[in-house]
Amino acid sequence: MRVYPLVRDLLFHFDAELVHHLTLSTIGLAGKISPVAGILRLFFTLPPQPVECFGLTFPNRLGLAAGYDKDGTAYRGLACLGFGHIEVGTVTLRPQPGNPKPRLFRLPEAQALINRMGFPGKGAKFVASQLGKSRSPELIIGVNLGKNKDTPLERAVEDYLALFDIFAPLSDYLAINVSSPNTIGLRQLQARQALEKLLRSLKVQRQQSHQKLGRRIPILVKIAPDLDDRELDDVLDVVEGQEMDGVIATNTTIQRHGLVPDVLKMTSVATESGGLSGLPLFSLSLSMVRKIRQRGGNRLPIIGVGGIMSADHAKAMLGAGADLLQIYTALVYGGPTMVKQLLRGL
Numbered sequence: 136m137r138v139y140p141l142v143r144d145l146l147f148h149f150d151a152e153l154v155h156h157l158t159l160s161t162i163g164l165a166g167k168i169s170p171v172a173g174i175l176r177l178f179f180t181l182p183p184q185p186v187e188c189f190g191l192t193f194p195n196r197l198g199l200a201a202g203y204d205k206d207g208t209a210y211r212g213l214a215c216l217g218f219g220h221i222e223v224g225t226v227t228l229r230p231q232p233g234n235p236k237p238r239l240f241r242l243p244e245a246q247a248l249i250n251r252m253g254f255p256g257k258g259a260k261f262v263a264s265q266l267g268k269s270r271s272p273e274l275i276i277g278v279n280l281g282k283n284k285d286t287p288l289e290r291a292v293e294d295y296l297a298l299f300d301i302f303a304p305l306s307d308y309l310a311i312n313v314s315s316p317n318t319i320g321l322r323q324l325q326a327r328q329a330l331e332k333l334l335r336s337l338k339v340q341r342q343q344s345h346q347k348l349g350r351r352i353p354i355l356v357k358i359a360p361d362l363d364d365r366e367l368d369d370v371l372d373v374v375e376g377q378e379m380d381g382v383i384a385t386n387t388t389i390q391r392h393g394l395v396p397d398v399l400k401m402t403s404v405a406t407e408s409g410g411l412s413g414l415p416l417f418s419l420s421l422s423m424v425r426k427i428r429q430r431g432g433n434r435l436p437i438i439g440v441g442g443i444m445s446a447d448h449a450k451a452m453l454g455a456g457a458d459l460l461q462i463y464t465a466l467v468y469g470g471p472t473m474v475k476q477l478l479r480g481l
């Protein structure tokens with residue numbers, strides 16, 4: 136008998152964000168108690184199937200997307216669920232509360248979530264203290280960086296550079312988040328000129344840090360599924376021109392086309408503002424990944440994310456040109472065995 140659907144039905148009676156925090160604390164605690172972590176690993180983890188991507192060796196193709204472990208408090212426990220990499224964050228330089236609650240909504244009829252979290256978090260200093268000094272060879276950690284709400288857009292580069300300095304020594308790769316729909320103005324950083332300015336500064340910072348770090352830290356750019364073809368072309372030009380190491384496609388969408396009319400009729404939650412994730416996002420993310428691969432040839436590494444809820448979705452995303460995959464919403468609807476299930480199906 137499958138246990139998770141019963142647990143999920145119970146959990147879904149409670150507020151979505153509260154349940155998220157409870158789950159995260161439990162997984163975090165489990166990861167800190169060695170015998171428990173060992174049992175979890177035994178149960179959930181498959182033998183490694185190493186994949187080389189942007190100079191790193193990942194134990195498998197599937198990672199946890201940003202937003203689940205924003206403050207880096209549970210990544211060791213989450214890794215015991217079988218993920219090949221964990222993307223911590225989005226981390227902002229200073230702590231901030233995020234948007235007013237409620238800000239996370241479930242749409243079970245559509246296997247989807249809508250969130251307008253707005254980067255709540257304890258800030259860079261706290262997250263750095265969680266990550267510790269020594270990187271582990273078995274666990275790939277990415278840190279996803281964003282600007283504070285009260286940092287004016289013209290000064291966003293300063294936030295990202297300060298975050299780069301803090302997290303480059305502590306992570307395996309960095310993800311530059313310019314695509315969350317819940318921080319006003321953030322997505323304007325995807326426009327050609329703004330992106331060029333940001334990525335050029337990061338490129339210089341990386342060159343300067345190379346000797347001190349003893350390695351070249353990969354930088355990826357996380358993009359929105361709502362870019363039109365011309366905007367996507369601009370982003371890819373700049374990403375390649377500034378020698379970034381890849382793209383993460385995609386973040387949540389502000390569109391609601393993926394929700395069938397029945398779902399829209401059934402739940403008023405569908406009209407909440409914020410980013411939509413899960414099943415209705417899949418076709419949009421898939422088509423972005425396909426376009427990026429066609430446009431970027433075989434050179435540009437892609438992490439495909441958005442609505443991967445089954446092994447067939449995962450296979451389709453790889454078929455469209457993704458090198459690695461990430462999930463978030465599938466973990467909420469499918470539970471902890473989801474990772475094993477998806478990896479087995481590949």
Ligand SMILES: Cc1cc2nc3c(=O)[nH]c(=O)nc-3n(C[C@H](O)[C@H](O)[C@H](O)COP(=O)(O)O)c2cc1C
Nearest residue numbers: 200201202225250385386412413441442462463464
């Ligand atoms: C509650 C929630 C919070 C999120 N927070 C972040 C975040 O802080 N930074 C980020 O880059 N993406 C964030 N995301 C987006 C996910 O990383 C992912 O790109 C998106 O949900 C699509 O994947 P999925 O359909 O598998 O969930 C968040 C998603 C959700 C559902």
